[in-house]
Amino acid sequence: xxxxxxxxxxxxxxxxxxxxxxxxxxxxxxxxxxxxxxxxxxxxxxxxxxxxxxxxxxxxxxxxxxxxxxxxxxxxxxxxxxxxxxxxxxxxxxxxxxxxxxxxxxxxxxxxxxxxxxxxxxxxxxxxxxxxxxxxxxxxxxxxxxxxxxxxxxxxxxxxxxxxxxxxxxxxxxxxxxxxxxxxxxxxxxxxxxxxxxxxxxxxxxxxxxxxxxxxxxxxxxxxxxxxxxxxxxxxxxxxxxxxxxxxxxxxxxxxxxxxxxxxxxxxxxxxxxxxxxxxxxxxxxxxxxxxxxxxxxxxxxxxxxxxxxxxxxxxxxxxxxxxxxxxxxxxxxxxxxxxxxxxxxxxxxxxxxxxxxxxxxxxxxxxxxxxxxxxxxxxxxxxxxxxxxxxxxxxxxxxxxxxxx
Ligand SMILES: [Zn+2]
Ligand SMILES: [Zn+2]
Numbered sequence: 001x002x003x004x005x006x007x008x009x010x011x012x013x014x015x016x017x018x019x020x021x022x023x024x025x026x027x028x029x030x031x032x033x034x035x036x037x038x039x040x041x042x043x044x045x046x047x048x049x050x051x052x053x054x055x056x057x058x059x060x061x062x063x064x065x066x067x068x069x070x071x072x073x074x075x076x077x078x079x080x081x082x083x084x085x086x087x088x089x090x091x092x093x094x095x096x097x098x099x100x101x102x103x104x105x106x107x108x109x110x111x112x113x114x115x116x117x118x119x120x121x122x123x124x125x126x127x128x129x130x131x132x133x134x135x136x137x138x139x140x141x142x143x144x145x146x147x148x149x150x151x152x153x154x155x156x157x158x159x160x161x162x163x164x165x166x167x168x169x170x171x172x173x174x175x176x177x178x179x180x181x182x183x184x185x186x187x188x189x190x191x192x193x194x195x196x197x198x199x200x201x202x203x204x205x206x207x208x209x210x211x212x213x214x215x216x217x218x219x220x221x222x223x224x225x226x227x228x229x230x231x232x233x234x235x236x237x238x239x240x241x242x243x244x245x246x247x248x249x250x251x252x253x254x255x256x257x258x259x260x261x262x263x264x265x266x267x268x269x270x271x272x273x274x275x276x277x278x279x280x281x282x283x284x285x286x287x288x289x290x291x292x293x294x295x296x297x298x299x300x301x302x303x304x305x306x307x308x309x310x311x312x313x314x315x316x317x318x319x320x321x322x323x324x325x326x327x328x329x330x331x332x333x334x335x336x337x338x339x340x341x342x343x344x345x346x347x348x349x350x351x352x353x354x355x356x357x358x359x360x361x362x363x364x365x366x367x368x369x370x371x372x373x374x375x376x377x378x379x380x381x382x383x384x385x386x387x388x389x390x391x392x393x394x395x396x397x398x399x400x401x402x403x404x405x406x
Contacts, residue, residue, distance in 0.1 A: 086182025211308020247278020276324020
């Protein structure tokens with residue numbers, strides 16, 4: 001059996017090598033798109049009538065007026081949380097798991113921030129919005145962007161409650177809409193449709209430009225969303241990409257990576273995580289293109305600083321080692337089985353594709369693997385979520401009948 005596996009993986013390896021060779025003409029094309037970057041940034045300058053005034057000021061004293069753009073990829077283990085600062089403005093993209101609430105809040109406070117101009121909850125998975133309720137409670141908040149999709153997890157409900165308690169409303173992302181974070185420009189590039197099978201594809205994808213530098217923040221967007229951005233002809237080129245879905249093989253398609261054509265890739269991923277992130281195929285694509293990789297599992301919090309022309313990092317690049325080698329086919333099978341997405345109506349949606357779902361009730365102390373477990377029969381409202389979510393909200397006992405408790 002093992003020999004068979006080895007045999008298969010060597011064939012897969014060969015196929016990959018051939019496909020990489022076959023792609024050399026594509027990377028030629030991608031170089032062309034990079035050349036067109038200055039023209040595109042000119043376009044965006046002409047679109048905004050007020051910008052030229054700012055530009056004339058910047059010529060005199062660019063450094064003091066503009067300062068730097070700082071992007072903090074906060075180490076939250078197997079999760080995402082990114083703080084972006086420019087001038088006196090800031091944006092937080094995701095806030096890690098529930099258990100990262102303090103880490104994220106303290107990190108933001110340590111930067112001297114009391115107001116977050118923008119908060120983006122890329123999609124309703126716990127590893128992205130877990131700490132969001134605490135952050136919303138802890139800071140002044142300008143706008144909160146979240147995609148038009150709901151989840152019945154406690155984590156999601158907590159975020160909604162925190163927003164309501166502040167008397168705020170969620171702003172839905174509109175693709176191609178731009179907003180300013182200081183003098184940096186953020187553009188929303190996804191999601192481009194609804195009714196996705198996988199919650200990950202609802203991820204709000206944002207591209208931030210600052211002077212001649214650009215950054216892509218991909219949330220957990222998978223190949224489906226990547227293809228939509230490409231087919232819409234969006235400018236996805238970036239010096240730094242936050243690799244989609246923690247380096248999973250469901251994201252970072254070759255065509256997308258070629259178009260983004262980054263110098264640097266950041267992977268937010270937990271050490272020794274059980275999901276096989278980052279995946280072999282992702283790491284090989286990055287290595288093949290000579291893209292420097294920074295990863296939170298190796299370096300902790302990663303800070304990229306741009307002065308508008310050059311980008312520096314607080315740590316040395318990491319390795320191309322990977323954690324998973326599973327095939328795409330098996331992943332597609334599981335995602336279509338476990339996930340039901342209803343875009344507008346508030347119907348049940350599973351919490352996390354990759355994490356085994358558990359079921360629990362508001363008042364009960366147990367968690368269940370089986371939604372139809374006999375002990376749940378009398379409960380009207382059954383909540384679902386990851387085991388971590390269940391435990392962190394006081395449902396610490398595995399059910400004797402369905403979850404191997406005793
Ligand atoms: Zn995630
Ligand atoms: Zn996700």
